[in-house]
Amino acid sequence: MIDIFQEAQKLSLYLAYNINVDAIVYLKTEHIEKLISELGAENIRRRMDEYPREINEPIDFVARLIHALKTGKPMAVPLVNEKIHTWFDKRFKYDVERMGGQVGIIANLLANLDFKKVIAYSPVLAKRQAQMFVNKPNLLYPVVENGKLVLKKPIEAYRENDPIKVNRIFEFRKGMRFKLGNEIIEVPHSGRFIVASRFESIRIETKENLKPFLPEIGEIVDGAILSGYQGIKKRYSDGKDANYYLRKAKEDIMLLKRKKDIKVHVEFASIQDRELRKKVIYNIFPLADSVGMDESEIAYILNSLGYPKLADRIFNYNRIEDTVLGGKIILDELNLEILQIHTIYYLMYITHKDNPLSEDGLRQSLEIATTLAAARAFLGDIKSPEDFKVGLKVPYNEYGEFVKLRFEEAKRKLRMKEYKVVIIPTRLVKNPVSTVGLGDTISAGAFSSYLALLRRKGVY
Numbered sequence: 001m002i003d004i005f006q007e008a009q010k011l012s013l014y015l016a017y018n019i020n021v022d023a024i025v026y027l028k029t030e031h032i033e034k035l036i037s038e039l040g041a042e043n044i045r046r047r048m049d050e051y052p053r054e055i056n057e058p059i060d061f062v063a064r065l066i067h068a069l070k071t072g073k074p075m076a077v078p079l080v081n082e083k084i085h086t087w088f089d090k091r092f093k094y095d096v097e098r099m100g101g102q103v104g105i106i107a108n109l110l111a112n113l114d115f116k117k118v119i120a121y122s123p124v125l126a127k128r129q130a131q132m133f134v135n136k137p138n139l140l141y142p143v144v145e146n147g148k149l150v151l152k153k154p155i156e157a158y159r160e161n162d163p164i165k166v167n168r169i170f171e172f173r174k175g176m177r178f179k180l181g182n183e184i185i186e187v188p189h190s191g192r193f194i195v196a197s198r199f200e201s202i203r204i205e206t207k208e209n210l211k212p213f214l215p216e217i218g219e220i221v222d223g224a225i226l227s228g229y230q231g232i233k234k235r236y237s238d239g240k241d242a243n244y245y246l247r248k249a250k251e252d253i254m255l256l257k258r259k260k261d262i263k264v265h266v267e268f269a270s271i272q273d274r275e276l277r278k279k280v281i282y283n284i285f286p287l288a289d290s291v292g293m294d295e296s297e298i299a300y301i302l303n304s305l306g307y308p309k310l311a312d313r314i315f316n317y318n319r320i321e322d323t324v325l326g327g328k329i330i331l332d333e334l335n336l337e338i339l340q341i342h343t344i345y346y347l348m349y350i351t352h353k354d355n356p357l358s359e360d361g362l363r364q365s366l367e368i369a370t371t372l373a374a375a376r377a378f379l380g381d382i383k384s385p386e387d388f389k390v391g392l393k394v395p396y397n398e399y400g401e402f403v404k405l406r407f408e409e410a411k412r413k414l415r416m417k418e419y420k421v422v423i424i425p426t427r428l429v430k431n432p433v434s435t436v437g438l439g440d441t442i443s444a445g446a447f448s449s450y451l452a453l454l455r456r457k458g459v460y
């Protein structure tokens with residue numbers, strides 16, 4: 001496995017579009033009890049039944065937070081009412097502020113792992129945000145100077161007046177117990193709840209001056225990881241809308257692939273609004289080669305594709321045979337080369353039978369992914385390639401053997417002839433320093449090692 005990791009390190013990757021500051025709160029029972037006594041258990045329960053898909057007022061936040069705590073699922077809900085920022089800041093002291101967003105997290109990870117070159121782009125880059133990127137020669141931000149593409153360290157490329165986006169992250173831990181009225185809730189898994197800020201001023205796009213250079217960037221790199229589409233809004237005050245930004249996003253992928261047919265991985269993230277989710281899935285996925293998502297996200301996607309019962313089963317029971325079934329549907333309906341699903345107890349790849357990699361190769365790629373996530377969960381951050389070894393010391397989760405057994409059963413039940421499906425148990429850290437960014441870490445590790453293995457086979 002180490003040899004594949006070393007081959008992945010020789011790759012150069014392009015990343016776009018989202019960076020932000022993650023302001024992290026380590027939730028304590030007292031926080032929750034205070035919120036419940038302030039807003040009332042009955043009110044919260046009622047709002048939980050309504051399942052608000054955006055945060056307009058404090059009770060929306062508390063309802064969705066408690067739903068996440070009850071299920072132990074990773075969740076992200078957009079904050080759309082700028083007036084309640086002060087409500088949050090009065091109630092919570094942020095324990096840590098760190099780099100966030102798929103681009104920010106993956107850029108720092110790959111740069112610290114000594115990848116050859118990481119070109120990280122976000123349409124906004126404020127000074128404070130630029131300072132959160134690791135300052136290494138292999139991590140560069142693309143700018144246009146005198147009509148030419150120039151790659152600079154982020155700290156040399158920031159713009160004074162660019163806005164900063166701060167997301168609030170609530171880290172919760174397995175075993176936390178509290179009362180909601182008469183109901184005792186015990187958190188089943190450790191995880192994170194993201195209150196994702198959505199501002200008019202930050203658009204998910206490639207700025208017009210950089211756009212003509214995307215084919216050149218595509219030529220320099222070996223692959224691209226794109227994410228942030230969840231930040232697109234339905235409508236903007238200047239008349240632009242989601243269709244406009246999705247058309248632009250599609251153009252970007254085609255431009256990146258124009259000079260060299262690089263592989264593109266899309267890291268999916270929670271999109272609460274059904275209409276927007278559907279638009280992102282139908283516009284973007286067919287242009288991607290690879291897509292990554294967690295168990296809540298696969299359920300949301302299947303809901304959008306018209307499989308609500310299967311979606312509910314995956315969300316509530318996380319059974320392997322349902323995930324395989326759902327994965328096959330997504331792979332086929334959106335015509336992907338490979339789909340990667342990360343869940344608390346297992347990681348899964350689904351591809352078509354003609355994928356050039358062997359099942360063993362695919363499994364090794366997932367092993368790299370879970371090892372990196374375990375290292376990050378244990379250390380809080382990955383600072384050098386040496387940290388990979390820390391992940392190797394983390395044991396597989398206690399359901400490891402059960403996962404393998406259930407997978408063998410699923411293979412007997414489901415039609416598998418046309419697919420390659422591989423699954424591995426996760427290496428799960430019992431008391432993680434934090435969990436935010438683990439999915440991004442898994443996907444970066446999986447996609448880059450997938451590319452390295454394709455290269456080794458001579459097919460990429």
Ligand SMILES: Nc1ncnc2c1ncn2[C@@H]1O[C@H](COP(=O)(O)O)[C@@H](O)[C@H]1O
Pocket residue numbers: 074190293294295342343344345346373374377426427428429430431432435436437438439440442
């Ligand atoms: N404590 C943990 N140790 C190792 N890996 C973990 C831990 N908790 C979660 N994970 C993995 O990370 C993903 C989370 O993905 P998101 O996209 O951030 O939801 C989870 O599925 C586990 O595979």
Ligand SMILES: O=P(O)(O)OC[C@H]1O[C@](O)(COP(=O)(O)O)[C@@H](O)[C@@H]1O
Pocket residue numbers: 018019020021022076099100101102105167192194196197228230231269435436437438439440441
């Ligand atoms: O949707 P947004 O606002 O771009 O934010 C994405 C959020 O997802 C993260 O990138 C983490 O994602 P994962 O936990 O799924 O790896 C956070 O750092 C960030 O706050």
Ligand SMILES: [Mg+2]
Pocket residue numbers: 268269293294439440
């Ligand atoms: Mg994720």
